[in-house]
Amino acid sequence: MKKTAVFGTIICFVLLLTACTIGKANTGEGTGDINDTLTLSWPLDIGPINPHLYDPSEMFAQALVYDPLVSYGDNGKIQPALAAKWQVSEDGRNYTFTLREGVLYSDGTTLTAENVKRNIEAVIKNKDRHSWLEAISLIDKVEAIDPLRVRIALKEAYYPFLQELTLIRPLRMLGDSGFPASGSTAEGIAAPIGTGPWILTNYVQDSHAEFSRNDHYWGEKPKIKRVVIKFISDSQTRIMALEKGEIDLIFGSGQLAPVEYQTLQQQSNYQTMVSGPLSTRVLAINSTVAPTNEKEVRLALQHLVDRKTIVEHLLDGLEEEAESLFSPGFPYSDIKAGQYPYNIGTAMQLLDQAGWKAVDGKPFRMKGAETLQVTIPYRSTDAIHKALLEYLQSAWREAGIDVKLQPDEPLVYTQKVKAGKFNLTMNDTWGVPYDPHMYIRTMTGENQLGYYAQKGTADSETFTENVEKVIRATEEVERRALYESILQSIHDESMLIPISYRTNYLVANERVNGLQFTPHQYEVPLSLYEMKE
Structure with a gap:
């Protein structure tokens, strides 16, 4: 069947x-x-x-192994998980969670407020590793009120706090016997003991x-x-x-x-x-290294992406063309910042304006003695990314751009991206519960892929300020206006190239x-x- x-x-x-x-x-x-x-x-x-x-x-x-305090339900509704209920103080800074009674870890031990406190504090002690996640830096204190109640105090109000507690990592609960003798999970665990x-x-x-x-x-x-x-x-x-x-x-x-x-x-x-649609397939452009530090080059690459051909022939119609950074149904996905149409002529004009000229007898465009070349690393295990990038390599070489693809093992790829050793790379958005605020937030964190996309642009300072503001905005009108500015900057400075809505x-x-x-x-x-x- x-x-x-x-x-x-x-x-x-x-x-x-x-x-x-x-x-x-x-x-x-x-x-x-x-x-x-x-x-x-x-x-x-x-x-x-x-x-x-x-x-x-x-x-x-x-x-499969670990549970969160709360879970992310349909339409973004936060639902009970290990916590049966919770209360939020009027100032939005204190969250009190009441745990379910009788929850057991796989070794038969009981989930308690002290155990939850131990887990959260273990993550906070390694907070530099979690710099991308605002909730970690904002937790001021964790207190076990009684065996089934735990209070988390924040340094300031933060609207996505519950949403970030639903993530698969790093705020899920490990049984006490799973902690190593050192008490720190930063270097590893003794055993995968979950609920x-x-x-x-x-x-x-x-x-x-x-x-x-x-x-x-x-x-x-x-x-x-x-x-x-x-x-x-x-x-x-x-x-x-x-x-x-x-x-x-x-x-x-x-x-x-x-x-x-x-x-x-x-x-x-x-x-x-x-x-x-679960997320968006995106090409991230490194604005901090040549030649993609040039805005005209980034814009030319936008106009050289034929989404229709990609969706129809490479994705066999299994996905839809991306019209915005976030797929339909996600918060703020209705904000339309614009889309660059596929237009080889416009791309050629932009490259000419930037000084990258076609030279007789040379396969690729030149600026003086320099060849127009971009490097694109990708995970060798992802069949779709491989096919998409091989297509773009062929198409862009016809436009005079030497494209060097670098298939890497996942760990090598991750290290390379964190070090900014790329011109472009595939960087799908993360879907629920991450989009939009967590995906946008990582664009201001050093050694994050999105950081390299915005850091070298003319809008970087304003962009970073707006991201810092939007994750703390408590009023919807202000938050929406900030997202509009952020998404417009991503488009105008050609930081990211949305391709299709991933399934x-x-x-x-x-x-x-x-x-x-x-x-x-x-x-x-x-x-x-x-x-x-």
């Missing part, structure tokens, strides 16, 4: 580098037969799944991970008893594994090229689904029931799936 729908990321502190198994004291592992097990592929090793840190941990795996629906029960580095249902889980328990995640970096190998029955599911944009998805969709023995898609065999997506592009809703007998 074929279904098509449109709707809307452990190392378990290893003593051996090749493998580790988490003891049965944590779990109820491996008791189900094949009908109780779902097997899927993932392009990367899931990493140490430290709830308080980032790469190399994969977000979807962190979300979430899944427990890591077996892990072989660079091979696979197994998660078992957490029978202590406070919410609705998963219908499947066990999930096996195989780390497969190549899309063709994934497809072969699906065809051989070695995996049941391929989930997420980037694991399959659109043409591969369409080919599998046409086969009657697979189920296929496409989500609605997730999946392919599954007939054994899997209950297939669906959530609005979160970094979550795989495995708890909602079930296996046919």
Whole structure:
């Protein structure tokens, strides 16, 4: 049966580098037969799944194990999670959370206000690592009022505070036995002990991970008893594994090229689904290094992006052309700052004005003895980014721009981007609950990709001031006016190139029931799936 729908990321502190198994004291592992097990592929090793840190941990795996105090629901509504309820003081600076009674960690210990306090304080002690997240810098004090009530005092009012508590990282809760002897999670954890629906029960580095249902889980328990995640970096190998029955599911944009998805969709023995818009595919332009420090060059690149061809032929119609930085339905996505039309003539005029001239006998434009060249690193594991960038490389070379693509392993790519060693790179927005305020906020944080996009522009100082203001604005009229100014600066200075509205898609065999997506592009809703007998 074929279904098509449109709707809307452990190392378990290893003593051996090749493998580790988490003891049965944590779990109820491996008791189900094949009908109780779902097997899927993932392009990367899931990493140490430290709830308080980032790469190399994969977000979807962190979300399987750890819970937040509050969750992000439909239409952006903040809903109870580990906290059953909360109160906010009139001045917006004090948040008092009442925890659910009887919530247990996977090791059988109880969630308490002191444990929540310990988690938040562990993150705050490593606050330099979390400079992109305003909530961390604004927390003044955490107090356990009684066993089930915890109060968080802010230095000043901050409208997205609850929204930032819903993030997959770094403010999710780790059990006391998961903390290392040092007490600091900045360097690692002792074990992945969470309150979430899944427990890591077996892990072989660079091979696979197994998660078992957490029978202590406070919410609705998963219908499947066990999930096996195989780390497969190549899309063709994934497809072969699906065809051989070695995996049941391929989930997420980037694991399959659109043409591969369409080919599998046409086969009657697979189920296929496409989500609605989850975020925006964006090319970020580094305004701090030559030649993209020149506004005319950045504008020319805007006019050299043929969104229609990209969407129709490279994305096979699975996504829509981006008309704004944030996809429809997100806050402030209705602010229209303008769009640069595909126009080769205009691009050539801009490059001529900047002094980059076509020279007889030379394949690329020159300015004196210098060749017009841009470098674009990307994650080698993302099939879609690879296809899009190879297309742009070909098209831009025809326009006289030498494009150097640099496929990198994810960690190498991340290090390169943080150091600003690029002219352009793919930088999708993050979707809910991050867009718009957190994505915009990172554009003012050093060593962040968006920082390089705005820092070298003429509007950088005003842009930074407006971002600082908007995240603290409590009045909607003021906040909207500031977002209008921010988005207009991004457009006018050509900091970012929106390409399309990103979707997730999946392919599954007939054994899997209950297939669906959530609005979160970094979550795989495995708890909602079930296996046919």
